[in-house]
Amino acid sequence: MRTVRIHAFGGPEVLRAEETPVPSPGPGQVLIAVEAVGVGFAQTQMRRDAFPAPMWRPSFPIVLGGDVVGTVAALGAGVTGLGEGDRVGAFTLHGAYAEYVAVDADTVLPVPAGMDAATATALPGSGPIAMGVLATAALRPGESVLVHAAAGGIGHLAVQAARAAGAGRIIATAGSAAKLDFVRELGADVLVDYSRDDWPDRVREATGGQGVDIVLDSVGGEGLRTGIGLLAPFGRLVFYGSSAGGRALPAVSPMELIGMRSLTCFALGQWRTSRRRTYLDHHDTLVRHLTDGTVRHAVHAALPLEEAAKAHETVESRAHTGRVVLLTGRTG
Numbered sequence: 001m002r003t004v005r006i007h008a009f010g011g012p013e014v015l016r017a018e019e020t021p022v023p024s025p026g027p028g029q030v031l032i033a034v035e036a037v038g039v040g041f042a043q044t045q046m047r048r049d050a051f052p053a054p055m056w057r058p059s060f061p062i063v064l065g066g067d068v069v070g071t072v073a074a075l076g077a078g079v080t081g082l083g084e085g086d087r088v089g090a091f092t093l094h095g096a097y098a099e100y101v102a103v104d105a106d107t108v109l110p111v112p113a114g115m116d117a118a119t120a121t122a123l124p125g126s127g128p129i130a131m132g133v134l135a136t137a138a139l140r141p142g143e144s145v146l147v148h149a150a151a152g153g154i155g156h157l158a159v160q161a162a163r164a165a166g167a168g169r170i171i172a173t174a175g176s177a178a179k180l181d182f183v184r185e186l187g188a189d190v191l192v193d194y195s196r197d198d199w200p201d202r203v204r205e206a207t208g209g210q211g212v213d214i215v216l217d218s219v220g221g222e223g224l225r226t227g228i229g230l231l232a233p234f235g236r237l238v239f240y241g242s243s244a245g246g247r248a249l250p251a252v253s254p255m256e257l258i259g260m261r262s263l264t265c266f267a268l269g270q271w272r273t274s275r276r277r278t279y280l281d282h283h284d285t286l287v288r289h290l291t292d293g294t295v296r297h298a299v300h301a302a303l304p305l306e307e308a309a310k311a312h313e314t315v316e317s318r319a320h321t322g323r324v325v326l327l328t329g330r331t332g
């Protein structure tokens with residue numbers, strides 16, 4: 001099968017198109033014939049050995065993971081409730097940049113037959129994360145939400161999910177005017193260019209000096225502590241990525257939280273396992289939202305699998321709005 005592997009950490013050029021054997025699904029796994037893979041910023045961190053989370057322990061050669069959409073091609077021993085030909089999606093840390101990937105059957109979600117594969121890459125990871133961080137923050141109707149990196153793959157879904165869930169004022173940050181225009185069209189109320197030093201003042205102004213109820217932070221770095229300082233009393237910051245900081249994470253003192261503020265975190269793997277019912281409910285809601293247009297999954301670029309290096313360059317250029325997707329050429 002066609003696959004893209006890396007044999008050493010480095011720049012996008014380490015992503016090499018190669019022929020490899022089709023994997024066999026192990027016990028409890030399914031083999032997915034891949035149509036599309038969503039390329040996340042996290043995979044660019046993995047490729048250059050800057051991924052901050054401890055759950056990823058690769059050995060070379062590495063096939064990167066991602067948001068996979070395809071059809072079930074084979075079942076491993078003991079798998080029930082799924083059949084060959086079922087259209088499915090799965091978020092996986094390994095093996096996604098390929099024509100076939102074996103994943104644990106209990107991580108697989110149904111994908112509607114008619115849904116465009118690139119659109120459907122929102123279903124396994126990005127969408128559940130966007131909805132999961134809001135649920136982790138326990139968003140109540142009318143509360144204000146600050147979404148960092150709001151034009152990104154997850155961020156643009158979080159803006160729309162917050163609107164759909166009844167958020168009050170949505171404050172969106174991004175690093176360029178073009179990205180902020182994009183986020184405005186998706187329903188954000190206040191647009192803040194956080195590449196400017198005075199961005200926290202803009203957030204304070206937007207909340208009449210009260211502070212914001214919820215901060216969704218996928219960027220980390222020193223901005224995380226700034227975000228804590230921007231919380232209203234009883235405000236919650238959910239940290240779920242370190243796009244700026246990589247492995248350099250800021251030390252936060254409990255004294256920064258003493259004004260009735262909370263810092264919490266989100267990880268999809270734990271969420272998917274420990275909050276399974278909510279995760280599945282969110283999936284149903286997201287399918288409905290994508291189908292009726294409440295939520296739009298913006299596909300910035302859809303490239304052939306072999307152009308994975310170009311996909312990574314695009315994501316690392318920070319010029320993308322929405323998700324960059326790789327296509328194998330197979331259709332569902």
Ligand SMILES: NC(=O)c1ccc[n+]([C@@H]2O[C@H](COP(=O)([O-])OP(=O)(O)OC[C@H]3O[C@@H](n4cnc5c(N)ncnc54)[C@H](OP(=O)(O)O)[C@@H]3O)[C@@H](O)[C@H]2O)c1
Pocket residue numbers: 039040041042125129149150151152153154155173174175176179218219240241242243244245266267268269315318319320322
């Ligand atoms: N917790 C979980 O379970 C989980 C799972 C998957 C991914 N994630 C994380 O979620 C975050 C968003 O993922 P995504 O794929 O949707 O990425 P993305 O938002 O499409 O891309 C990352 C964005 O971060 C912003 N950014 C700010 N400072 C940056 C810096 N120093 N270098 C590079 N980018 C910077 C950029 O937007 P601007 O140009 O607008 O600043 C950039 O486009 C990532 O941190 C990822 O690791 C978390």
